[in-house]
Amino acid sequence: MRASRLALLAGMAFVASPALADDLREALTMAYNGNPQLQAARAQQRAVDEGVPIARSASLPSVDGSATYTEFLHNSDSSPLAPDRNLSLGVDVGMPVYAGGAIKNSIRAARVRVAAGQADLRAAESGVFSQVVAAYMDVITAQAVVNLNRTNSRALGVNLQATRDRFEIGDLTRTDVAQSQSRLALAEGQARSAEAQLISARERYIQVVGKEPVDLQPPPPLPGLPASVDAAVATALVSNPDLIAAKERSRAAGFDTRVAGAGRLPTVSVFTGVDRSDSLGSNKLPGAVQSSSSAAIGVRASIPLFQGGLPAAQRRQAQAREGATLEQEIGIEREVIAATRSAFAQWQASQALITSSQSAVDAASLSLEGVRAENTVGNRTILDILNAEQELLNAQVQLVTARRNAYVAGFNLLSAMGKAEARDLGLDGGPLYDPQVNYDRVKNIIWDWQSDPAPKPQSTRTVDTKAQDGSVTK
Secondary structure (H helix, E strand, O other), X not given: OHHHXXXXXXXXXXXXXXXXXXXXXXXXXXXXXXXXXXXXXXXXXXXXXXXXXXXXXXXXXXXXXEEXXXXXXXXXXXXXXXXXXXXXXXXXXXXXXXXXXXXXXXHHHHHHHHHHHHHHHHHHHHHHHHHHHHHHHHHHHHHHHHHHHHHHHHHHHHHHHHHHHHHHOOOOOHHHHHHHHHHXXXXXXXXXXXXXXXXXXXXXXXXXXXXXXXXXXXXXXXXXXXXXXXXXXXXXXXXXXXXXXXXXXXXXXXXXXXXXXXXXXXXXXXXXXXXXXXXXXXXXXXXXXXXXXXXXXXEEEEOOOOOOOHHHHHHHHHHHHHHHHHHHHHHXXXXXXXXXXXXXXXXXXXXXXXXXXXXXXXXXXXXXXXXXXXXXXXXXXHHHHHHHHHHHHHHHHHXXXXXXXXXXXXXXXXHHOOOXXXXXXXXXXXXXXXXXXXXXXXXXXXXOOOOOOOOOOOOOOOOOOXXXXXXXXX
């Protein structure tokens, strides 16, 4: 099933596909494993994961040890027999028993923010894939446009030579030659501009994917496109990661409000401690005890009576922020609906434009043949031929552009629906990154000295790639 979701079938044949060509699956896989934007989003999510053990640490016992060594440099005359030095050791243990729900709700808020962050990571992944698809299609389209312009330039060159030959025998005028020269010069300029666009597209591909494009194959059909705009919106409202993240942040803000409200409630903690003091044999009093020790255990309760309105202000502030997240959730919902409907409309329009552009290409090709034939019997001028050739070129460029736009619009539609991630596309390239693995690893860590290795870049660098050019293989 995974293979069938993104099977590389023949379609949208802009250019030929050599056996060793790159395909869209490879480009997506490379970006998935080496794109810096996506790698940074994963690292950011790992930082969000640590919010849970940070919040939980407030509910665990705290153990503090202390050691104090004192050397008395001067004793008063009234105490000549006072000790010269002293060593004090102590261990204190404390643990909260009740904190008004602040700790419990802080942990809940942190867990919910982990879920929101995981949705954000999904959105980042989908966004990177959209960039890859656009860059991939831009290269294919730019190559096709370069070929079309070069073909047009060659045809105009042949026309110019034929016009000159006919001018030499008096069949045409100098005006016809000048018109042909002008069109050829314009076509060569358009070809140079198309090559510059191709270079830009290839460099963008390197930036997003991490390698140079090599004879890109036609893209496969997109999986899971909806049958109607209502079906697309219904899927988006359930699966769009931005909307899921917004809902989780609203829940987290609700827990933050409870945390703020706990500032008015009493707190209870238990404590115990052991202390030892030793003069290290420097006590000069006859029969004096050189050391002493003590141990204590107790319960401490704190009841806030008046804090100058601080907890009430903090709760109102948290409530306002919660209200803001609720409004933001609705705002993102609106954005998702609008984006999905817009993407669906663009996809449908691009599909219709492909059909009309294909008809235009067929008609322009037939028209050019007819104009050339009529020119041989004197019914058409050289300018008519030049205009017909330009119309054909414009129609061909519009066709390949429409195919590019349709594919990108279709993928953007899947992205808006929350169906354009690695798990939906069935990428091959090793196990998929699962943010839950890191969360499960760190959520219960309580040791102060347990840390991860120093971070190292995971992304693919492109400093060794060569500067791209406008060359195209037919």
